[in-house]
Amino acid sequence: MAGTWVYAETVEGTPKPIALELLTKARSLGEPTAIALGPGALKAAEALGRYGAKKVYVHEDPAFVEVLASPAVDLLARLIEKEHPDLVLFGMTYEGRDVAARLSARLGTALIANATDITRKDGGLAVVTPVFGGSMLVTTAPRAKAPTLVLLRPKAVTAEPAGSSGAPSLETLSDPVDTGKPGARVLRREKEKASGPRLEDAAVIVSGGRGLGAPENFKMLDELAAELGAAVGASRAVVDAGWKPYAFQIGQTGKTVKPTVYIALGISGAMQHTVGMKGAKTIIAINKDPEAPIFKMADLGVVGDVHKIVPQLIQEVRARKGK
Numbered sequence: 001m002a003g004t005w006v007y008a009e010t011v012e013g014t015p016k017p018i019a020l021e022l023l024t025k026a027r028s029l030g031e032p033t034a035i036a037l038g039p040g041a042l043k044a045a046e047a048l049g050r051y052g053a054k055k056v057y058v059h060e061d062p063a064f065v066e067v068l069a070s071p072a073v074d075l076l077a078r079l080i081e082k083e084h085p086d087l088v089l090f091g092m093t094y095e096g097r098d099v100a101a102r103l104s105a106r107l108g109t110a111l112i113a114n115a116t117d118i119t120r121k122d123g124g125l126a127v128v129t130p131v132f133g134g135s136m137l138v139t140t141a142p143r144a145k146a147p148t149l150v151l152l153r154p155k156a157v158t159a160e161p162a163g164s165s166g167a168p169s170l171e172t173l174s175d176p177v178d179t180g181k182p183g184a185r186v187l188r189r190e191k192e193k194a195s196g197p198r199l200e201d202a203a204v205i206v207s208g209g210r211g212l213g214a215p216e217n218f219k220m221l222d223e224l225a226a227e228l229g230a231a232v233g234a235s236r237a238v239v240d241a242g243w244k245p246y247a248f249q250i251g252q253t254g255k256t257v258k259p260t261v262y263i264a265l266g267i268s269g270a271m272q273h274t275v276g277m278k279g280a281k282t283i284i285a286i287n288k289d290p291e292a293p294i295f296k297m298a299d300l301g302v303v304g305d306v307h308k309i310v311p312q313l314i315q316e317v318r319a320r321k322g323k
Helices: 019-028 043-050 070-083 092-107 213-226 234-242 306-320
Strands: 003-006 032-037 057-059 087-090 111-115 118-121 124-131 137-141 148-152 169-172 202-210 231-234 261-265 282-287 302-303
Touching: 003 019, 003 070, 003 092, 019 032, 019 043, 019 087, 019 118, 019 148, 032 070, 043 057, 070 092, 070 261, 087 092, 092 111, 092 148, 111 124, 118 148, 124 148, 202 213, 213 231, 213 306, 282 306
Parallel strands: 003 032, 003 087, 032 057, 057 169, 087 148, 111 148, 202 231, 202 261, 261 282, 282 302
Antiparallel strands: 118 124, 124 137
16 A cells, blocks of 8 residues: 655654655655654644644654664564555654664665655656765666655755644554663763754854864854854864864765855865755855865855955944944
8 A cells, every 4th residue: 555654753742844844745745644753752743743744653652762763663664564655754864864774674675865855756756866966866766665765855845834734643552662672772862052043944054164274263153153143064074173063064974954045164165065055045155265166156256265254254244233
């Protein structure tokens, strides 16, 4: 039986943004069924219904957040073998990749990662994925046994409520959870401390690369971001050098963002980075190298020294704000 399922990640009873994006896409593929696991899953079901889930499976055992992946894989495998969906969508997140990869191995079915679009065509599926740093797109028509598992990239779809969608039907599960298997366990959770908006949600992002020269030069980015109400991001080279934690990384192996304005400072524009920010509405680049690839995609490019330009920019913003 054909059916589109969504593995809906939640936190403290609230669906994560990626869950709502997946449901928005799933509505174009049929009537979505969502699976929400862990404490607060029942509370999250109402919001999942607003974004199109016609049915929601919930299981609130704490083990789903205390033990990584294996309890979720066990439950999903049982449900899939019983209900036979032909497509299961996951977010291209830490949790989504972990669960989907294990589930694919368990079921012996196809897994397509890093997708940006999915459609039903000629009775089958067509899954679009970027390759070569986003310079080309590949469409895959999976022929392996159902279900096909697809990892959709965050921000590939804009989350939109379903409008007149009614409350979803709920099925509360009480299957015993096996916590005795060897595996990773969560020992402690700490919320990331940030003074500005979350990188994934920010309307304006100020991002720095190795062209800044030294980690201490990120202080001027922090100042500029504070004046603009922006979030601070970084290239992979900066993170690899230890200048910023991985949570700041934007790109193919980091976060995908779609701000209204993206300001790239000292970033050359390698495809590994641009694939994560090319969806920005306006891109502003400052780099002393006139041949930097970032200028090919920038709406406004400034050839110059960021160490001289950014302090002037901060002063100008403050002046316009009357400071």
